[in-house]
Amino acid sequence: MDSRQNDLASALVEHVEIGVIILDSDLRIQYWNRFISQCSGKSLQQARQQPLTSVFPEADTPHLSKMLARARDHGEHVNTQWRENPYLIHLPFNASGQAVPLMLQSTLLFPFHSLDEQLCFGLLLYDTTELARSNEQLDAALNALSGKQIEQDQLIKKLEKANAQLLQSEKLAAIGQLAAGVAHEINNPIGYVFSNLKTLAGYVHDLLRIIDAVDGAADLDELRQLKRSMEYDYIRSDVEALIGESEDGIERVKKIITSLKDFSHIEEDEFRQADLHRGLDTTLNVVNNELKYKAEVIKEYGELPEVECMPSQINQVIMNLLINAAHAIEQFGRITLRSGHEGDWVWLEVEDTGQGIAPHLLNRIYEPFFTTKPVGKGTGLGLSLSYNIIRKHNGRIEVFSTPGEGTRFRVWLPVLQPAEQLTMEDTGHYE
Ligand SMILES: Nc1ncnc2c1ncn2[C@@H]1O[C@H](COP(=O)(O)OP(=O)(O)OP(=O)(O)O)[C@@H](O)[C@H]1O
Ligand SMILES: [Mg+2]
Structure with missing residues (x-):
């Protein structure tokens, strides 16, 4: 470096608002810049050749020894942040000469060799009080944010719980509503089966009278007479009709009961392979009472594979x-229930x-x-x-609607659930 460059470098070091201290290999002060004089209130003249720790006894800490060991033994540049240590040396003033209660400092200590090959140490020192203050604000903001995050997590948990409870109560409400409908559905066939039984009981009574008369009758004519008077021919044809009708009625009740049983596996909460058409039929049977006065129900089922779902x-x-x-x-309309299959997906559709x-x-429903x-009502x-149910199945639900004409809801479901979700569920971490 020529002398002009030297001058420039010295001027720079004198003016920069960073503390610069040069120590020899025994940690004696060789030089410090104006920043250090200003902030420490000490004179470089008096400090020169003195050990750093006798000029600044507060710097004599294990922390400084460690920094030195790393710089000396490993030739490393060692940084410290104000977070780790409030200050290295006590500087009671700031660069503008104002007294400061506590200057927070970041430091850089590094080894270098002087022109005459002597090992020296450079110690740079930054006033980070302001930075720390804004960091404090940031920290406070971060803390507040993480507090909010925790609050939100708790809120989400509460919502999930409420949602589960709602799901449960909605199920119960739906079952209550259905129970009324189903009672009505069953009541009708039971009603006519009961009245048929009564009529049949009367017929059986009459028939038994004819049979009983066989023993006491004088001749066949008397029996024939009795048979005619009992309107045997009518009884005979009516008995057949009544039995046929009653069988149909009982069959209908049986179907409703089976559907109800299928439908009411409400506790079952596991994915399994299921026949969706069977589910559709079951559901139709169960809600039949709600639909039959409002619409003709048309089924347009496609071919469906078994689908992994919670039926x-x-x-x-x-x-x-x-x-x-x-x-x-x-008034009275049409409800069409459709299904279909495309690649790895199936769909179910309800159109009215x-x-x-x-x-x-549309985006609020x-x-x-x-x-x-x-x-x-609703x-x-x-x-x-x-x-939510469809989302849990990794599916989606679409709606197409034209006011005055009707609405079509389509539910898409993957034939198989993604593998990782099952593993997550197995380990109990799935939402
Ligand atoms: N098929 C449809 N045709 C016309 N509007 C519909 C249809 N399905 C849903 N909606 C509209 O979406 C709203 C929300 O439906 P949703 O099933 O969530 O509640 P709800 O039927 O009003 O009450 P709930 O089902 O809880 O008894 C309905 O009130 C209705 O306005
Ligand atoms: Mg509804």
Whole structure:
């Protein structure tokens, strides 16, 4: 370096607002810049050739020894942050000469060789009080944020719990509603089977009278007379009709009971391979009473493979869609139930010829408690719960609606659940 460069370098070091201290290999002070004089209130003249730790006794710490060992033995540049140590040497003033209660410092200690090959140490020292202060604010903000995060996590847990409870109570409400419908459905066949039995009992009574008369009758004519008077021919044909009708009635009751049993596996909460058409039929049987006065139900089933799902929950979704469809129809309409299969996906569709959904409401229908039904009629939970069930199945639900013409809901389900989700569930970490 020529002398001009030297001058420039010295001027720079004198003006920079960073402390610069040069120590010899025995840690005696060789030089410090104006920043150090200013901030320490000490004179370089007096400090020169003195050990650093006698000029600044507070620096005599294990921390400094460690820094030195690393710089000396490994030739490393050693940084310290204000976070680790409030200060290395005590500087009671700042660069503008104002007294400061506590200057926080970051330091850099590094070894170098002087022109005459002597080992020296450079010690640079930055005032990081301001930085630390803004960091404190950042820390506080971070803390507040993580507090909020925890609050949110708790809130989400609460919501999940409430959602599970809602799901449960919605199931119960649905079952209550269904029970009424089913009672009505069963009542009808039971009613006529009962009245048929009564008529049959009368017929049996009459027939027994004819048979009993066989023993006491004088001749065949008397028996024939009795048979005629009892309208035997009519009894005979009616008995057959009554028995046939009663068998049909009992068959119908049996079907409803089986469907109910299928449908009410509400506790079962496991994915398994299931025949979705069977689920659709079961659900149709169960909600038949809600539908039959509102719509003709048309089935257009495609070919479906078995699908990995929680069948009772899928039934629940279809039930919600069917009941919504029936509610949307004012007089009498048509509800079409379709299914299909595309690659790794299957779909189920419920289409109605009801009033439709206004376009501006389409993105609200899955919101919990969103309902356009009168108070006491709808809870607004049907679609929100259905949406959650389908999401849990890694599927999706689509809606197409034309006001005044009708609505079509289509549920897409993957034939198989993704493998990693099952593992997550197995380990109990799935939501
Ligand atoms: N098929 C449909 N046709 C027309 N509107 C529909 C249909 N399905 C849903 N909607 C609209 O979406 C709203 C929300 O439906 P959702 O099933 O979530 O609640 P809800 O039927 O009102 O009450 P809940 O099902 O809890 O008894 C309904 O109030 C209705 O406005
Ligand atoms: Mg509904």
